[in-house]
Amino acid sequence: MEFKNKIERLLEDFLKNREDLFLIDLKISANDDVTIILDGDEGVTLQDCLDASRAVEFNMDREAHDFSLQVMSAGLSEPLSMPRQFKKNIGRSLDILLQNDTRIEGELTKVEEDSITLLLRYRKPKEIGKGKIDVEEEKIIQFQDIKKALVTIKF
Template identity: 25%
Template sequence: MIDKNTVKSIVNEWLDGKEYFLVDVEVSPDDRIVVEIDHADGVWIEDCVELSRYIEDHLSRDEEDYELEVGSAGLGQPFKVPQQYHCFVGKDVEVLDADGLKYKGVLKSVDGNDFVVTVLEKQKVEGKKRPQIVEVDRAFQMDKVKYTKYLINFK
């Protein structure tokens, strides 16, 4: 079986000096390798092809046959690494917190493991008879939420 850390090392060599970052590497028991990369401005197919060839140049099919898939982290998929949070600041996201509560709003900021999402909530406002919809900043920690993902908006 091909070692996951070997593949990560090869990918990181290719990434060195580029604005891309590694999202995930999976190696199945039958040597199916899936590499996900990302970039703040999106991933180009030409770069996926280049990385795929780079990996193939550094792994030997004579020693072990494998299937290789290189692609971008899917839009709408949960974030896997902190860099993805930074790429989506100012964009609509959905957060499922540890208690199972879902929040939809704009990713306002990211600081280390912490991030803030501005959501719209009904709240009682002083001087008003009915609850009003107001913007509320909700703070979360990356390692304490079930997921955070980009919300694709077709407006």
């Protein structure tokens, strides 16, 4: 447990100096393979990953504890898990799976402390006559109701 605590402290110290970056996940396997996943308000560069790696690795004694270290950015295939991640994706399209297994896709327009707002665009049948009409509506979704949220890429 001391090994994990030292890694967490070193990472915490690094992130205090880099307030634009934040920790998404820290995993330490039984074989002491350390994986750190970072995200940033303006994205994460290769240099950011190198800096984080150095901040941890250069302050650990490999003679006392052998480990492998991998630092990476949260990719587009990773689900959004923190309000801070949602904020940096305002204006993008999200595919959201709710706790009740309902899927919703829409443009993220607003992030509040406990919820997000999506702009939904779809076609629905006319109330009178044949054909369909375009509809835009806003839907507020509480963070607690989100099972999984992914940024969708449109070409």
